[in-house]
Amino acid sequence: MLxxxxxxxxxxxxxxxxxxxxxxxxFHILFSVFANGLPVLMRGGxxxxxxxxxxxxxELGGIGPAIVGSFVLTFxxxxxxxxxxxxxxxxAAEYPNSPIGKAVKTLLLIMMEFPTILVGLFVMNIxxxxxxxxxxxxxxxxxxxxxxxxxxxxxxxxxxEIPFVYREGAxxxxxxxxxxxxxxxxxxxxxxxxxxxxxxxxxxxxxxxxLLFTAGGSARIYFAGLDQPIGAIPLxxxxxxxxxxxxxxxxxxxASLVLMLIFLAIFLPLRLSIKEVKL
Amino acid sequence: MNAIETINLRIWYGNNEVIRGINLAIPENVCFAIMxxxxxxxxxxxxxxxxxxxxxxxxxxxxxxxxxxxxxxxMDSVEVRxxxxxxxxxxxxxxxxxxxxxxxxxxxxxxxxxxKRELDKxxxxxxxxxxxxxxxxxxxxxxxSELSGGQMQRLCIARALAMRPKVLLMDEPTANxxxxxxxxxxxxxxxxxxxxxxxxxxxxxxxxxxxxxxxxFLYLGKLVEVGxxxxxxxxxxxxxxxxxxxxxMG
Numbered sequence: 001m002l003x004x005x006x007x008x009x010x011x012x013x014x015x016x017x018x019x020x021x022x023x024x025x026x027f028h029i030l031f032s033v034f035a036n037g038l039p040v041l042m043r044g045g046x047x048x049x050x051x052x053x054x055x056x057x058x059e060l061g062g063i064g065p066a067i068v069g070s071f072v073l074t075f076x077x078x079x080x081x082x083x084x085x086x087x088x089x090x091x092a093a094e095y096p097n098s099p100i101g102k103a104v105k106t107l108l109l110i111m112m113e114f115p116t117i118l119v120g121l122f123v124m125n126i127x128x129x130x131x132x133x134x135x136x137x138x139x140x141x142x143x144x145x146x147x148x149x150x151x152x153x154x155x156x157x158x159x160x161e162i163p164f165v166y167r168e169g170a171x172x173x174x175x176x177x178x179x180x181x182x183x184x185x186x187x188x189x190x191x192x193x194x195x196x197x198x199x200x201x202x203x204x205x206x207x208x209x210x211l212l213f214t215a216g217g218s219a220r221i222y223f224a225g226l227d228q229p230i231g232a233i234p235l236x237x238x239x240x241x242x243x244x245x246x247x248x249x250x251x252x253x254x255a256s257l258v259l260m261l262i263f264l265a266i267f268l269p270l271r272l273s274i275k276e277v278k279l
Numbered sequence: 280m281n282a283i284e285t286i287n288l289r290i291w292y293g294n295n296e297v298i299r300g301i302n303l304a305i306p307e308n309v310c311f312a313i314m315x316x317x318x319x320x321x322x323x324x325x326x327x328x329x330x331x332x333x334x335x336x337x338x339x340x341x342x343x344x345x346x347x348x349x350x351x352x353x354m355d356s357v358e359v360r361x362x363x364x365x366x367x368x369x370x371x372x373x374x375x376x377x378x379x380x381x382x383x384x385x386x387x388x389x390x391x392x393x394x395k396r397e398l399d400k401x402x403x404x405x406x407x408x409x410x411x412x413x414x415x416x417x418x419x420x421x422x423x424s425e426l427s428g429g430q431m432q433r434l435c436i437a438r439a440l441a442m443r444p445k446v447l448l449m450d451e452p453t454a455n456x457x458x459x460x461x462x463x464x465x466x467x468x469x470x471x472x473x474x475x476x477x478x479x480x481x482x483x484x485x486x487x488x489x490x491x492x493x494x495x496f497l498y499l500g501k502l503v504e505v506g507x508x509x510x511x512x513x514x515x516x517x518x519x520x521x522x523x524x525x526x527x528m529g
Contacts, residue, residue: 097336163371164334165367165369166371166373167334168365168367168371169365169367169372169373169435169438171334171360172331172360172365172367172439173364173384173385173388173389173438174358174359174360174389174442175357175384175385175388175389176357176388179388183388184373184384187375187376188373188375190375
């Protein structure tokens with residue numbers, strides 16, 4: 001009796017400690033980014049998010065080009081990736097037993113876990129090398145590849161979760177397949193699809209690896225054209241921390257906080273509302 | 280002319296033959312009940328009439344179904360389903376759409392009307408026909424998911440009627456409803472059959488007796504007996520039918 005109770009207590013203690021250890025890094029990251037980034041943001045003020053990078057060993061300046069670049073890259077990546085990804089998800093949901101349909105589902109799941117640096121290398125080979133320079137379009141293309149499997153898989157799942165009776169109901173009204181899928185099923189699945197789209201966007205907004213060999217980075221020019229190099233917040237952080245200058249390390253902390261705030265702004269509402277996805 | 284006629288109809292799911300050669304003639308403007316125990320193939324048979332079986336990849340149909348003399352398998356499936364409305368066992372109005380849009384949907388996407396006014400008229404007409412208008416006329420913009428089960432089912436009837444079908448298929452339409460809602464639907468059937476042909480599937484002989492003019496008894500995918508409802512119920516020719524009607528089977 002007593003032994004059993006002790007065992008139970010020990011087990012409870014063990015899983016509590018394991019849980020604590022698992023989430024500890026998360027809180028440590030949140031804490032250190034806030035603790036180091038907030039003073040930088042306070043000091044830099046609004047200039048920090050609008051101005052361009054200061055020279056080494058001087059003032060803070062700002063990370064404006066990187067913020068603009070991140071938005072441009074994410075927007076372009078969505079423009080390229082979302083339509084294709086949604087159609088892929090629809091195909092996988094509509095033709096689950098066709099050979100291609102079956103393969104697509106598996107390939108998407110592999111793609112989701114694929115090392116993103118390889119995506120960067122791939123795009124470098126097919127776009128950067130032929131063009132002869134880093135560019136916004138190459139970066140966006142790499143991000144689109146990273147984003148697509150999330151959106152496609154969420155779309156497929158959201159469509160599949162719709163009970164069969166609604167499908168039958170829609171077809172029984174004499175509606176064509178395209179109308180059933182694109183007008184009715186997709187509007188019923190919209191919450192799940194939006195979740196996938198936002199996760200995809202949040203994911204690529206924070207990605208560094210696919211941009212290393214594609215976007216090129218730009219800390220002093222906001223936007224020079226689709227075929228010109230462009231900045232991104234994660235890329236800027238990566239570059240700055242490798243520099244020997246104290247003010248650059250400060251800017252990197254500030255940029256980290258900005259990135260985290262953007263990420264949380266997308267993710268928190270999403271996670272809090274995710275239970276509403278049910279029909 | 281018969282509204283629906285089946286000729287040597289056979290249906291398989293994979294290798295499993297669920298409808299085993301059925302010849303059935305359903306006259307115009309009657310309520311025709313198909314009754315039988317669970318798993319006898321009633322719902323499958325119904326879905327062969329409007330080709331909804333085609334949503335099921337493993338279903339295979341042999342023989343023919345005629346709609347007012349024309350083979351439905353020679354017609355465009357969309358055209359068939361415009362002429363044959365259907366109401367399901369689980370009330371399935373689209374929960375994310377308004378009451379109005381649920382009724383308007385089929386008419387709108389099939390481009391059967393020219394103007395919004397015409398559409399308003401059809402929606403009102405269909406909701407009145409489905410005996411739902413008085414309950415929802417002030418809340419047409421509310422979501423369909425806010426209605427009660429019985430109201431949802433009448434909304435589905437309105438949705439089907441808005442397409443002005445010649446035939447209405449009902450797959451156990453009251454199986455998930457309370458007795459009062461069931462009664463409302465049955466009264467509705469009585470009114471509707473004056474203008475169109477109703478084929479209702481039911482596992483309840485009592486319901487078949489209450490609503491139908493003709494009845495077919497289906498058992499293990501075969502047609503056991505068919506005839507005027509009163510004849511079948513008073514003088515069943517087959518022993519199986521008698522056993523089913525007296526509750527010794529099913």
